[in-house]
Amino acid sequence: MDYDFNFAVVWRNWDLLAQGLGLGLSLAVLSIAIGTGIGLIAAFGMLSKLRPVRWIALAYVSAIRNTPILVLILFTYFALPQMGVRLEKIPSFIFTLSIYAGAYLAEVFRGGLVALPLGLREAGLAIGLTEFRTKIYIIIPVMMRNVLPSLSNNFISLFKDTSLAAVIAVPELTYYARKINVESFRVIETWMVASLIYVAACYIIASLLRRLEARLAIPR
Amino acid sequence: MTQVLKITDLHKRFGDLEVLKGIDLTMQKGDVVSLIGSSGSGKTTVLRCINLLEDFERGTVEIAGEAIGYRHDGRKRRRLPERQIARQRAMTGMTFQQFNLFPHMTALGNVMLGLLKTQKKPKEEARSIAESWLERVGMASRKDHYPGQLSGGQQQRVAIARAIAMNPQLMLFDEVTSALDPELVTEVLAVVRDLAADGMTMLIVTHEMRFARDVSSRVVFMHEGRIHEEGPPDELFGAPKTERLQGFLARSEF
Ligand SMILES: Nc1ncnc2c1ncn2[C@@H]1O[C@H](COP(=O)(O)OP(=O)(O)OP(=O)(O)O)[C@@H](O)[C@H]1O
Ligand SMILES: [Mg+2]
Numbered sequence: 252m253d254y255d256f257n258f259a260v261v262w263r264n265w266d267l268l269a270q271g272l273g274l275g276l277s278l279a280v281l282s283i284a285i286g287t288g289i290g291l292i293a294a295f296g297m298l299s300k301l302r303p304v305r306w307i308a309l310a311y312v313s314a315i316r317n318t319p320i321l322v323l324i325l326f327t328y329f330a331l332p333q334m335g336v337r338l339e340k341i342p343s344f345i346f347t348l349s350i351y352a353g354a355y356l357a358e359v360f361r362g363g364l365v366a367l368p369l370g371l372r373e374a375g376l377a378i379g380l381t382e383f384r385t386k387i388y389i390i391i392p393v394m395m396r397n398v399l400p401s402l403s404n405n406f407i408s409l410f411k412d413t414s415l416a417a418v419i420a421v422p423e424l425t426y427y428a429r430k431i432n433v434e435s436f437r438v439i440e441t442w443m444v445a446s447l448i449y450v451a452a453c454y455i456i457a458s459l460l461r462r463l464e465a466r467l468a469i470p471r
Numbered sequence: 472m473t474q475v476l477k478i479t480d481l482h483k484r485f486g487d488l489e490v491l492k493g494i495d496l497t498m499q500k501g502d503v504v505s506l507i508g509s510s511g512s513g514k515t516t517v518l519r520c521i522n523l524l525e526d527f528e529r530g531t532v533e534i535a536g537e538a539i540g541y542r543h544d545g546r547k548r549r550r551l552p553e554r555q556i557a558r559q560r561a562m563t564g565m566t567f568q569q570f571n572l573f574p575h576m577t578a579l580g581n582v583m584l585g586l587l588k589t590q591k592k593p594k595e596e597a598r599s600i601a602e603s604w605l606e607r608v609g610m611a612s613r614k615d616h617y618p619g620q621l622s623g624g625q626q627q628r629v630a631i632a633r634a635i636a637m638n639p640q641l642m643l644f645d646e647v648t649s650a651l652d653p654e655l656v657t658e659v660l661a662v663v664r665d666l667a668a669d670g671m672t673m674l675i676v677t678h679e680m681r682f683a684r685d686v687s688s689r690v691v692f693m694h695e696g697r698i699h700e701e702g703p704p705d706e707l708f709g710a711p712k713t714e715r716l717q718g719f720l721a722r723s724e725f
Contacts, residue, residue: 388588
């Protein structure tokens with residue numbers, strides 16, 4: 252192959268790429284935070300004694316998990332406004348990614364809750380805590396620490412999924428890469444750089460999360 | 472004398488299986504009662520009903536004169552709302568066979584949690600109460616250790632401190648030593664003995680017959696969901712009246 256690589260045209264726009272990366276990370280952080288809340292509610296819902304509650308939680312989780320995320324993004328951004336719910340690009344994407352994260356995390360949390368020894372809840376009740384407080388002070392903190400590795404993996408997946416926001420013109424990394432590509436005609440260089448940034452970012456996030464996991468792990 | 476516990480005609484079933492078939496038991500302040508009987512006779516279930524960890528269908532449990540768990544509207548019997556149940560649960564302290572310490576908290580954190588969140592004590596007071604109970608069970612030097620860093624015997628002693636720090640009217644011990652290696656049994660029983668000597672009212676489920684004989688003011692023998700025989704330890708162990716108890720004691724280790 253005879254090709255003169257010219258990365259300079261791509262690097263000239265490093266500020267755009269950095270901005271895009273920053274936005275992508277922010278989107279992932281927000282979505283995992285909101286998704287954690289939704290996931291907890293859905294996980295407890297799936298384990299509820301009340302059949303209708305179980306049914307609703309289960310319907311949510313399976314509906315979302317069985318829809319491609321791209322379809323969810325397009326549905327929220329293009330179809331919901333027709334039904335009267337109009338969201339700006341970024342809020343619309345955060346909404347979608349949070350709902351999406353919530354469904355996956357619900358499964359993770361449900362698994363974590365089922366794996367806890369029953370005695371933990373009873374020990375909380377036995378010192379006079381209400382069911383709710385037992386969840387807040389004991390069940391959730393212990394379960395969260397146990398599922399931390401899955402939580403990290405989900406976060407990295409979500410970060411990569413933020414690239415899909417480009418389809419609704421949210422200016423994250425992929426969006427800018429496409430823009431630079433169009434303006435510079437440097438197809439190979441642009442997408443190589445974009446891929447490298449994703450790889451490097453994921454690698455750094457993973458090692459930071461692993462440190463965090465070690466810090467938060469239950470000492471034994 | 473003050474009555475601490477009064478169980479009247481307690482019935483409990485799991486589905487088709489009637490596990491408690493009418494239990495009557497009364498305890499005065501300072502009583503130490505051991506509950507013995509073969510596996511499956513319903514000992515744990517009695518403790519769990521007293522601590523409202525199980526529903527029961529019939530009968531009443533009173534602690535310090537208060538009927539717990541249910542109220543009666545005319546002829547209807549209803550479970551009390553959760554807040555009431557939580558308050559009544561705190562009237563008793565319970566330890567479990569498997570310790571059930573909170574693994575994400577230090578020994579001190581385990582003992583402080585109920586003081587802070589149930590009793591709403593200020594942090595400093597909670598800490599000093601917790602520290603003094605940890606001291607009492609010989610765990611002061613390990614107060615900053617996590618349960619995973621403690622031996623079974625140490626965990627059980629922390630669990631005892633956690634329960635008793637709440638200042639319960641009645642302590643319920645469910646086989647405190649049965650999950651422990653033999654060499655760790657003594658240290659835990661010593662703690663229970665010490666509390667008994669101090670006048671704590673205690674209901675103890677145990678398979679340690681020698682310990683039951685030493686520590687109890689009264690021993691209750693359960694069989695198939697009923698109290699089969701009860702009395703002072705010397706009578707019960709020295710001159711068991713019923714054949715069932717004779718058989719049970721012959722099969723037990725001393
Ligand atoms: N949650 C439950 N569901 C169904 N049956 C149960 C449940 N808990 C206990 N049982 C049954 O109730 C009976 C009494 O159990 P319990 O645990 O009170 O016995 P125990 O006297 O404490 O026995 P052990 O000495 O083995 O601890 C047993 O037949 C047991 O199988
Ligand atoms: Mg038992």
